[in-house]
Amino acid sequence: MKLRIILPGLLILLAGCSSVQRDTPLQVWDDMKHQQKFKAQAPVVGIFADGRSNRMPPEDTVARDKFRDDSALNTGLENGMYVGKNPVPITLALLQQGQTKFNIYCSPCHDQTGMGRGIVPARVPIWQPSNLTDDRVVEFADGDIFDVITNGRRTMPSYRFQVVTADRWAIIAYVRALQRAAHSKPDEAPPGTTIAALK
Ligand code: HEC
Secondary structure: HHHHHHHHHHHHHHOOOOOOOOOOOOOOOOOOOOOOOOOOOOOOOOOOOOOOOOOOOOOOOOOOOHHOOOOHHOOEEEEEEEEOOOOOOOHHHHHHHHHHHHHHHHHHHHOOOOOOHHHHHHHOOOOOOOOOHHOOOOOOOOHHHHHHHHHHHOOEOOOOOOHHHHHHHHHHHHHHHHHHHOOOHHHHOOOOOOOOOOO
């Protein structure tokens, strides 16, 4: 009984919910529904002589999000080749920065001397890092090491997100110091240095 009364009432109510409006609505206040606008490709009369609604950006303008810094500092490359030398001037502060970052990000695998006996390969013997003091790596261009840190190589993962560009160059400078130390002779050490044997 009750349904016969409620149902038509409901239908009338729901009919008002259609989102399709076929007649132009009566607009009492325009608010911001009607505004002047120009379509991107349509010619506009009366603004600029060439009929465009806006101006071309000045020549060689690059949008912020389209900017790609392709300097050697940012890519490790120069004319498509690995840069031979670190583009950052080598200072004691740079080496210290490199030491800190190397010990954080590289030593778990490569160990603090760079020889590749870190805690990771100790636990996962099938995952062996390169010995960074090997002649083979000594002969790497600095830009090549930059590429290894940035993009990873073979089984080494990329560290581009953990290690910012400036730290990568600091690490590279420090890796060179480790290599220099590994290949030096005892009589090159400053007088009074005690030499501890590596196990
Ligand atoms: C998770 C372990 C791990 C970490 C951390 C790591 N490496 Fe490696 N790295 C490796 C492994 C494994 C290899 C050997 C890759 C191969 O030959 O498959 C390697 C190789 C290299 C090589 C030599 C590539 C070659 O051709 O032999 C360089 C240079 C290097 N790593 C530098 C770094 C530097 C610098 C850092 C710190 C930013 C770092 N690695 C951090 C695991 C690691």
